[in-house]
Amino acid sequence: MAKALTPDICVIGGGTGGLAVAMGAAAYGVDVVLVDRPAAGGRACLAHAALNAAARQAQAIRDAARFGLAESDPEIDFKAVMSGVRDVVAGATPAFSTERLATLGVTVIREEARFTGRRRLLAGDTEIRARRYVLATGSSAVVPEIPGLDEIGGLNADTVLDLDRRPAHLIIVGGDASALELAQTFRRLGSQVTVLAEGSLVPREDPEMVAVLTRRLSAEGVTIREGVNVTAVERRGKTSVRVLVATGEGAEPDEIDGSHLMTAAGRTPDVAALDLKKARVALRDGVVDVSAMLRTTNRRIYAIGGVAGADTVQAARHQAGLVLKALLFRLPAKDRAIVPRLVGADPELASVGLTEAEAARRHRRLTILRWPYAENDRARAERKTDGHVKLVVARDGELLGVSIAGANASEMIGIWALALAKRLGLNEMAASIPPYPTTAEIGKDAAIAYFAGRARRAPVRSMVRLLRMFG
Numbered sequence: 001m002a003k004a005l006t007p008d009i010c011v012i013g014g015g016t017g018g019l020a021v022a023m024g025a026a027a028y029g030v031d032v033v034l035v036d037r038p039a040a041g042g043r044a045c046l047a048h049a050a051l052n053a054a055a056r057q058a059q060a061i062r063d064a065a066r067f068g069l070a071e072s073d074p075e076i077d078f079k080a081v082m083s084g085v086r087d088v089v090a091g092a093t094p095a096f097s098t099e100r101l102a103t104l105g106v107t108v109i110r111e112e113a114r115f116t117g118r119r120r121l122l123a124g125d126t127e128i129r130a131r132r133y134v135l136a137t138g139s140s141a142v143v144p145e146i147p148g149l150d151e152i153g154g155l156n157a158d159t160v161l162d163l164d165r166r167p168a169h170l171i172i173v174g175g176d177a178s179a180l181e182l183a184q185t186f187r188r189l190g191s192q193v194t195v196l197a198e199g200s201l202v203p204r205e206d207p208e209m210v211a212v213l214t215r216r217l218s219a220e221g222v223t224i225r226e227g228v229n230v231t232a233v234e235r236r237g238k239t240s241v242r243v244l245v246a247t248g249e250g251a252e253p254d255e256i257d258g259s260h261l262m263t264a265a266g267r268t269p270d271v272a273a274l275d276l277k278k279a280r281v282a283l284r285d286g287v288v289d290v291s292a293m294l295r296t297t298n299r300r301i302y303a304i305g306g307v308a309g310a311d312t313v314q315a316a317r318h319q320a321g322l323v324l325k326a327l328l329f330r331l332p333a334k335d336r337a338i339v340p341r342l343v344g345a346d347p348e349l350a351s352v353g354l355t356e357a358e359a360a361r362r363h364r365r366l367t368i369l370r371w372p373y374a375e376n377d378r379a380r381a382e383r384k385t386d387g388h389v390k391l392v393v394a395r396d397g398e399l400l401g402v403s404i405a406g407a408n409a410s411e412m413i414g415i416w417a418l419a420l421a422k423r424l425g426l427n428e429m430a431a432s433i434p435p436y437p438t439t440a441e442i443g444k445d446a447a448i449a450y451f452a453g454r455a456r457r458a459p460v461r462s463m464v465r466l467l468r469m470f471g
């Protein structure tokens with residue numbers, strides 16, 4: 001017989017965003033039900049981070065000579081590397097088990113959910129009628145429409161984690177964060193790697209900053225082809241694939257042979273199973289249509305994370321916090337989206353706010369401030385002097401955007417995200433006190449550069465002279 005539940009909040013999807021809402025609501029004693037698919041693979045980001053870390057270690061061995069240590073070619077046991085990655089993921093999994101969530105006050109139903117009406121949801125044989133719903137079903141990898149791809153069944157950023165043998169030559173279709181991160185990771189673990197991007201690499205980011213990464217990838221032996229059109233793929237024998245690429249109208253396609261093909265061509269919201277029409281939840285441009293308050297077209301239903309087009313962990317968590325505020329305290333959950341972005345290659349590319357090109361479309365005069373890693377003691381000490389910090393500033397001194405390409409960029413961007421969110425001025429950022437020696441000093445130096453021009457102005461110098469006269 002069907003069970004019936006009437007919780008205050010029902011969260012659908014137990015990934016990054018859904019867990020944050022469910023655990024947050026339960027912490028306030030709210031009756032919350034979380035519905036998540038039974039075979040939730042999940043934790044792909046953590047697995048990628050763990051694989052990436054292994055690749056960095058391999059590279060550190062290659063780079064040892066820079067420190068006067070014996071240089072060597074790392075001996076890589078690919079199977080052991082992948083098994084280590086699975087251990088890392090397994091170590092994190094109990095924190096989100098049904099039992100652990102139950103102790104925190106979350107009722108978990110491990111079933112696929114679908115709406116049966118505007119306020120009703122079915123999860124297995126449980127019918128749920130909640131006061132509010134939060135959709136957090138995430139996204140899945142897009143399979144690009146490339147002739148032959150269905151037949152050869154290529155890898156994607158999720159399934160590449162199931163490999164137990166190192167690809168001899170991995171061909172990656174795509175040119176964004178996943179493509180570049182995985183290209184460098186596999187190259188460092190000993191594969192030959194070719195990246196095929198239809199446009200430019202990481203098109204959302206400032207090309208000047210992306211170039212810092214591209215230079216390093218090329219120097220490490222990753223073959224990168226931008227602006228190419230993959231016209232077909234085919235299997236060649238048992239162990240190889242052939243990719244046909246065209247570089248322009250009417251041009252003869254090139255053939256690229258590899259051992260494995262992976263597509264990293266974007267993600268699409270996981271909505272197919274949900275029967276959103278029954279709930280009167282509309283899509284726009286392929287993602288769940290949400291207001292700035294993260295409400296869908298059904299006012300009882302919110303949507304966060306990948307299903308609403310916000311496909312990073314930090315964006316999903318940020319939106320979870322906003323929805324909790326709205327659900328528990330009826331506070332306006334306006335998503336101002338000052339969420340940092342990251343390409344976690346080495347060097348890293350981290351950014352927040354507007355790029356120079358975006359700012360130029362909205363502001364007439366901009367000040368651009370740059371400070372190089374090569375001027376920083378920590379970067380010199382670590383022999384990681386590639387890259388720079390770039391600040392985009394409006395005419396009135398308002399900070400509009402920050403990009404950092406270089407070592408530790410991911411750790412450095414947080415304070416700049418806070419500065420943008422809280423509308424801090426460059427004077428406040430210049431007054432911050434990072435400990436020495438850290439790469440965080442580079443950001444402070446870039447902010448100070450804004451005031452360097454003022455020191456040369458005649459009125460400022462006159463005032464300094466005048467004040468000296470007071471003894």
Ligand SMILES: Cc1cc2nc3c(=O)[nH]c(=O)nc-3n(C[C@H](O)[C@H](O)[C@H](O)COP(=O)(O)OP(=O)(O)OC[C@H]3O[C@@H](n4cnc5c(N)ncnc54)[C@H](O)[C@@H]3O)c2cc1C
Pocket residue numbers: 012013014015016017018035036037039040041042044045048111112113114136137138139157158178270273274304305306307310311312313314316344
């Ligand atoms: C390989 C890979 C690497 C990534 N690396 C990074 C990274 O380094 N940094 C970063 O910020 N982001 C990264 N991302 C993106 C990040 O994983 C997502 O942005 C984030 O997890 C989105 O959170 P979410 O809550 O929207 O969805 P998810 O975390 O994907 O969770 C969705 C959940 O909903 C469940 N579900 C789906 N449909 C239903 C249904 N009908 N009923 C019940 N449950 C359902 C799923 O099983 C899943 O558990 C990566 C993604 C991938 C795939």
Ligand SMILES: NC(=O)c1ccc[n+]([C@@H]2O[C@H](COP(=O)([O-])OP(=O)(O)OC[C@H]3O[C@@H](n4cnc5c(N)ncnc54)[C@H](O)[C@@H]3O)[C@@H](O)[C@H]2O)c1
Pocket residue numbers: 144145146157173174175176177178179181196197198199202203228229230264265266267311312313341342343344
């Ligand atoms: N560090 C991070 O924050 C991180 C890391 C990995 C993934 N992610 C997230 O996961 C999601 C998926 O990442 P992604 O890199 O797969 O997707 P993406 O949407 O970020 O980029 C897809 C890229 O593939 C290209 N492309 C699409 N079809 C193509 C084709 N037929 N041939 C060649 N190129 C093609 C597009 O031009 C685009 O540049 C993203 O939303 C991303 O934000 C984040």
